[in-house]
Amino acid sequence: MAAVTKYVSNFLSRGGALAPLGVVTQVRHGGGGPILPPHKGRAHPADAPSWAQTAGAPIRQGLKNYYIYNELKDVAEALPKEVPFAHKVLIVGGGCGGMAVARNLARKFGEGRIAIIDPAEHHYYQPAWTLVGAGQYNMADTRYKISHMVPKKIKLYKAAVTEFVPDENHVLTDKFGKIKYDFLVVATGIKIDWDEVKGLKEAMGRDGVTTNYSPNFCELTHKMIRGVKKGTAIFTMPPANRIKCPGAPQKIMYLAEEIWRTEMGVRDNVNIKFITANPGQFAVKKYADSLNKICDERGLERTYKSNLIAIDPDKREATFKRVGEGSDGSTFTERYSFIHVSPPMSPPDVVKKSPLANEAGFVDVHPTTMIHTKYANVFGIGDCTSVPTSKTAAAAAVEAYAVCENVFGASTAHTLHGHYDGYASCPLVVSKNQCIMAEFNAFTGEPWETFPIDQGKPSYLMHFMKKYVLPVIYWEAMMRGIWHGPGLFREAFAWLPPFLTAKKVQWVMKDSQERAREQAPAAASA
Numbered sequence: 001m002a003a004v005t006k007y008v009s010n011f012l013s014r015g016g017a018l019a020p021l022g023v024v025t026q027v028r029h030g031g032g033g034p035i036l037p038p039h040k041g042r043a044h045p046a047d048a049p050s051w052a053q054t055a056g057a058p059i060r061q062g063l064k065n066y067y068i069y070n071e072l073k074d075v076a077e078a079l080p081k082e083v084p085f086a087h088k089v090l091i092v093g094g095g096c097g098g099m100a101v102a103r104n105l106a107r108k109f110g111e112g113r114i115a116i117i118d119p120a121e122h123h124y125y126q127p128a129w130t131l132v133g134a135g136q137y138n139m140a141d142t143r144y145k146i147s148h149m150v151p152k153k154i155k156l157y158k159a160a161v162t163e164f165v166p167d168e169n170h171v172l173t174d175k176f177g178k179i180k181y182d183f184l185v186v187a188t189g190i191k192i193d194w195d196e197v198k199g200l201k202e203a204m205g206r207d208g209v210t211t212n213y214s215p216n217f218c219e220l221t222h223k224m225i226r227g228v229k230k231g232t233a234i235f236t237m238p239p240a241n242r243i244k245c246p247g248a249p250q251k252i253m254y255l256a257e258e259i260w261r262t263e264m265g266v267r268d269n270v271n272i273k274f275i276t277a278n279p280g281q282f283a284v285k286k287y288a289d290s291l292n293k294i295c296d297e298r299g300l301e302r303t304y305k306s307n308l309i310a311i312d313p314d315k316r317e318a319t320f321k322r323v324g325e326g327s328d329g330s331t332f333t334e335r336y337s338f339i340h341v342s343p344p345m346s347p348p349d350v351v352k353k354s355p356l357a358n359e360a361g362f363v364d365v366h367p368t369t370m371i372h373t374k375y376a377n378v379f380g381i382g383d384c385t386s387v388p389t390s391k392t393a394a395a396a397a398v399e400a401y402a403v404c405e406n407v408f409g410a411s412t413a414h415t416l417h418g419h420y421d422g423y424a425s426c427p428l429v430v431s432k433n434q435c436i437m438a439e440f441n442a443f444t445g446e447p448w449e450t451f452p453i454d455q456g457k458p459s460y461l462m463h464f465m466k467k468y469v470l471p472v473i474y475w476e477a478m479m480r481g482i483w484h485g486p487g488l489f490r491e492a493f494a495w496l497p498p499f500l501t502a503k504k505v506q507w508v509m510k511d512s513q514e515r516a517r518e519q520a521p522a523a524a525s526a
């Protein structure tokens with residue numbers, strides 16, 4: 001009897017006898033794979049307005065009701081009995097973006113519908129690693145067990161995804177085999193490509209070579225800074241699109257310089273160099289100007305369009321290649337007594353080799369809806385995606401809003417309300433009690449600030465935010481799925497007493513006028 005039931009159910013689940021009558025019997029999880037490739041025949045993000053058109057639009061108005069997922073309604077209905085692991089929403093990666101999405105969706109969908117896959121023991125609050133490297137924060141306070149962050153209503157698989165099979169709505173894992181889903185959210189972050197810099201892997205952690213980009217070396221950074229007495233200290237940075245938190249490579253330079261100057265009294269003996277593959281100090285002019293001013297005041301040398309390609313720890317030499325527009329591709333070598341390396345990064349290989357990746361290996365998503373450009377039931381969030389933003393937790397917080405709204409909207413009301421607006425932020429700590437709170441629209445390159453002060457200036461209040469307030473926002477709000485960036489505060493502050501609002505408007509106007517003058521010098525002088 002059981003065999004007959006199984007046969008009938010298999011027959012029906014493959015579209016079988018009722019299909020010609022127009023009766024929807026397909027479920028995606030038939031043993032032989034889906035009849036209908038998951039992305040076929042549906043409205044698709046490609047039909048949506050381009051991200052440039054919607055960038056900066058208020059979140060809730062972005063792509064509201066833009067297109068309708070009729071078929072997702074049908075395919076999302078039933079989960080097959082024969083598949084041991086199947087979930088409404090499967091989230092790959094329990095880091096910053098993945099956890100924020102999981103906790104939010106678990107509240108929306110309820111018990112047992114959401115699952116996270118992550119092989120890691122710990123979740124890290126990476127934004128504090130810069131402070132750890134400067135001795136201002138405890139490493140232990142940046143980590144928390146993933147299993148303790150996941151409430152019972154979310155299923156946690158402690159495993160790594162080894163293959164994405166989006167045409168069949170499943171992933172393969174190293175410990176649990178096949179896991180199926182209705183919706184997939186890819187949140188694997190990016191990993192360090194140690195091998196791209198010759199000799200780096202062997203050099204790490206010895207003879208003055210360190211990085212804040214790995215939890216294994218942040219505490220060592222502080223120890224090594226304290227060990228510097230004289231010589232040259234180098235701080236490197238790869239191309240901005242190969243790194244997360246593009247401010248971090250220089251934040252540690254300002255903090256180290258302060259330690260050498262004010263605490264150790266060795267500043268006069270240390271030559272400090274920031275050597276970056278990028279053409280300037282920061283992508284947003286307003287903050288680049290402030291940072292350049294600080295560098296000039298504090299005697300910090302800058303070399304642009306120069307990418308670290310090799311390290312020789314025995315000779316304490318670093319080799320750089322001239323890159324970018326107008327460069328001749330030549331190399332030069334610098335001796336160091338201390339070097340803070342910000343290594344190049346990219347998505348894990350499992351993402352790069354999957355059908356989800358674009359040419360550069362990032363999960364290819366529509367930059368405002370966060371929906372995959374080919375697979376309509378696949379979403380991406382955070383550092384691993386192709387979204388042209390600054391890879392930060394701040395951006396991921398707003399992206400999480402778009403992902404959660406759109407996953408839930410697609411599976412229930414079949415509408416897409418969620419919209420990532422390009423917001424990104426980078427708290428540029430420039431001393432142990434001062435910070436420039438850079439906030440901007442990464443799509444347009446314009447400042448997009450929250451507070452009623454000139455955020456281009458170093459401020460005590462913003463350092464307090466960075467060190468004491470943002471960690472609480474992260475652990476208590478973002479990791480519970482209820483922080484989607486400071487947009488509401490930005491709007492609330494606009495209602496402050498008119499003189500404050502007017503002051504802010506003045507600062508913003510000044511910035512954009514300066515930019516306009518630079519872009520059209522002839523017109524401005526006419």
Ligand code: FAD
Pocket residue numbers: 092093094095096097098117118119120123125126127128129130159160161162187188189190212213214244245248348350381382383384391392393394395396425426427
């Ligand atoms: P992650 O948080 O890195 O999480 C990725 C998760 O995916 C990990 O748990 C990993 O184990 C898991 N994973 C990987 N491969 C697999 C697999 N095959 N299967 C299953 N799971 C997998 N941002 C700010 O907003 N402000 C700051 O001041 C700031 N400062 C920073 C300073 C430093 C030194 C660093 C390193 C980062 C900083 N950031 C900052 C950036 C911020 O931490 C990242 O942008 C954010 O963590 C990205 O989140 P994510 O979810 O994309 O990736």
Ligand code: UQ1
Pocket residue numbers: 127393394397425426427437439450470471473474478483485486
């Ligand atoms: C932010 O939202 C965020 O995620 C929680 C960060 O990571 C810790 C940040 O560093 C920043 C700056 C923001 C933006 C929030 C404010 C209040 C400016």
